[in-house]
Amino acid sequence: MILTATLGLPMLGALVLAVSRRWTETTARLFAVGVSLLPVLLLAWAWLQFDTQGALFQFVEEVPWVPSLGMAYRLGVDGIALAIATMSALVFAASIAYPINTQNQPRQYYAWMLFLQSVSLGVFLALDLLLFYVFFDLSLVGMFFLIGRWGHGQAQHSAFKFFLYTFCGSLLLLLAFIGLYLSVEPHTFDMRVLIEQQPLAGAGVSAGLIFLALMLGFAIKAPIVPVHTWLPQAHVDAPGPASAVLAGVLLKMGTYGILRIPYSMMGETFARYALIIALFAVVSILYGALVAFGQGNLKRRIAYTSINHMGYTVLGIAVAGALFQDAVYAREMALIGATVEMVAHGLITGALFLICGSFWQRTEEYDLDSYGGLLRQAPLLATFAILASFASLGLPGLAGFVAEFHIFAGTFAVYPWLAVIGVLGILITAALFLQMLQKLFFGAMPQRWAKFDDLRPAEWGVLGVLSASFVIIGIAPQFLLTLIEASATLLVGAR
């Protein structure tokens, strides 16, 4: 019941907000923050209950729906899903709590956020392909409206491009899911059965096609170069909290999907193409970092670093899926790294996009060159931005390092050359973040920002929670690593 409650409560909250027409902005906000915190608590509780020696999937709930078609309401988590879902719930709570101009539609805004929280968590908690697909698509709907209604700039156009692009990806997924469904006897959407039976092993062309469709669909969502171009524009025009959710949670659906479906259900096919996937990942790492460095727009720059970081994640998954039996510890290391990267990136980039939101609320300006010297004017903002930037560039003591170190150490044992090339990414990321910090906070301050306000308590409180979480993961990650390790060991076949 705990997982159903995790999904259901925010959905219920969204419905309540939708019908309670008399609520003021403050009431709606407080209510939404309160409701959004419930999944965090529930998932934390599940985390404490999780048996690291137990089965892969735990807290399983199954309610038959259309038994003749093998459809059922199935929820359950392994350590990886639980870690990502908890992070997502936290990023949602933080984004909902982050103050924003709701344009006199507070109920609608918070309702959409809660709706999106519910369906996004659904993606990570679903154990049924169809359920996964439904949640996956509904998350697009939620984000479409958040960008379109509360965005700025060419918000409608960006929302539209985002929707169109990722919907194409999800249609591919649907086809592939149907293929998977038909490949198993008796037909079922149950992920556990599909993972256990590996139905398409040795299936030749059809396995290859289904695999391609899956990977393309998830690559668009992740996104991986060259199907990434929806991302920067969607980010630039989205409101800060929506960007935080988009980068922090929605992108994870792509990489989590790769891990949960092609990696877990089509191990043999995945191993055959692992090197190609790893190559795409390395291209994403370098390309994302280089293009980010070339951006003069604050939000676009951070958006492109997401491509770089998702590249690390995909690299880790690809390495984990490469069938080198003698390097099983290295593969496990890479898989742990990929998962930690998802968690770390969600928290760190979530914080960075919220910071972008704070900039926009104050100045409506993203051009880096127009800023400078804000360190004295806004010391709190500067502190959190510097902390998050260093976390994003992988400084030890912060979560990004734990992730990237695992990934590189694992990759090297399997594809040494890719590790050597990929590690260059952290140098470029360092350059681009240092330059960004310099342009924002150091040097001389232009006169026009003399009235620039520092963060308000609601803002720094939220950023403080996110920062604390990625600092804790950076220093004492064992609580996270133990949880992930329990599932990663099973998934790479070491136990």
Place this chain on the structure above:
Amino acid sequence: MLWFVPLFPMLAAPGMYWLGKRLSARDSGRAVLGLMGAAVAVVTLLLASVALMGDWGGAYRWSSRIVLSVGMTPASAVFAIVVPLIATLIIAYSAYHESEPLSEGVPTRPPVRLVALLTAFVGAMELLVLAEDLVTLLIAWELVGACSWALIAHEWQEADNLRDAAWAFLVTRFGDLGLYIAAAAAFAGTGSFAFADLSQLDGWLLDVFVAGAVLAAAAKSAQIPFSPWLFAAMSGPTPVSALLHAATMVAAGIYLVIRLHAEMAAVAWFGPVAITLGLATALAGGVVAYLQRHAKKLLAASTSAQYGLMWLAVGAGFPGVALVHFVTHAFTKAALFLAAGIAERHAGSYSLNTMRLGRLLPGIAVATMVASLALAGVIPLGASWSKEEIITAAGHQASWLAVIAAIAGGLSALYATRFQLLAFGQGLHGPTKTAPSQPGHSSVEAGSLYLLSAGTLVLSLLWWPGVGNDLANLLSIQLPQTKLWELILSLLLVTLGIGAGFWAVRCEGSNQSRQSETHAAMANWFGLPALAERGIATFMRFSHGLARFDDRVVDTGLRGRGVSAAISFSHGLARFDDRAVDAGIRTSARFGVWLAKVSDRRGEGAFDGATSLLARGIDWAGQVARQVHTGQTHHYYTGIAAGFAVIFIILGIGALL
């Protein structure tokens, strides 16, 4: 328990920052700040000493594969004690020497942030030298880099300082990549990151490991071709330079090769590479230091050169000798930097042509002279003992190496003499009085310098018969057997160097004309930075070009695939709108039909359908967009519902097939 040694200063730093913000702007504030900072360093020193006596250790489990561990070896004990010792004096100095960067017109405040960062820096360095595994080492390795970024950027209102700080951080992080690779290679070979397991490493993985570690160490200790980052680091405040050069950042590089010498010497090429790097840097650094007219840059080049000599000793197979030279050099170089800082406060700039403060500051001049003589390698100062040992060590490999090392020693004598005479010589030509606008120095600053010089004097004990051997036993290190001819040659070259230094200063005195361009380029590491800047400019152009490419080609190309690959963004958008308007209501019907078709064509493969799918998707979504524009969003929900209905139909068909 050993964790306390690095953690104490790291945790004390934020506390001190918080307390320090409440300090008064007057001198009492500086006194409190200096005392607090020095006290933290002293406690760290005491903790390290107790840890050494008590044989402390520590392990911290991250996961089943990664266990962070710290421990004490003789080499790490020496570093763990020297670092806070030097830092105590430097922190006390900086509380008086520096100020919080403020806009003009505001009274100066004690440098709280700087002192807090310096103590954190000490903590990171302690972690580095106590690390017993590659992950802990890498953590500390990158933390010292980040600390030095923040320290160099102390005067943050100057955008140039930030650029220099980033440059220093990036060059050393480039080296850090080597450590990432080395750690990965160790893991691939042994399944663990512990130093203790490194002996199991062999084959190409060992080569990779050593190459990565050498890269990391060379970048940190500013060996060729990474030397110029030390010049960039000169944008930082003087005490930062002193700590960086004497005990922390630069020392980290040599520490690594000393600590892992046994493992690294297992590959045949390590010795020759270390000797080549070290000798080349020692010679080139000597020439650069000789040509420099900027006091701090002269010292920076000398740092590269001296660490080059230490690399030479390690490459020749005597890491213990390098360890001793690190200690003697630490006192000498810290004293010289503090002296340069004091000189700047009187002369108003770091240009050596404007100093010659000997008559004005006789006490400072004498204290500096002790350090200068030690740097020059004059007997009986401690630095000369360790330098002679290095020459002997080189002689163990080949006599001609000893000769070259002795020449490098002669160059040290040359630039040390030049520094001393120009900065604190009897002012024949330059001004001898403090310009009235200059602040001068405080007694704490002078006291720190005196104590460091006294330390240099105490180290002369190394020449006392028997002390060397006792030390070797204590640290369980090997010392080479001294050969008489090498000692004589080396002393001859030192004398020659000092003489040449006098001569050079006289020439400079009579010829104050501006440096020629070649001279300036050579004094700036033979134009290496200019080369690097060109490289960076190219890189930035490349990334901007790539960003444009990404906007125009990749985005448009993908968008256009359904329409036409070549049309521009706006053109595409226009057609897009047309289609959206045209599409109208019938699209939903077409969408349903199309979905059915897809299920029909399942056998032909999904990829075939993908292209047409995109075009159809555009049509369908175009309709949605239109509805959004007209505000009829409920149509959209209908569409979604219809979509699901279609999905279920397909599923039904699929199930029946």
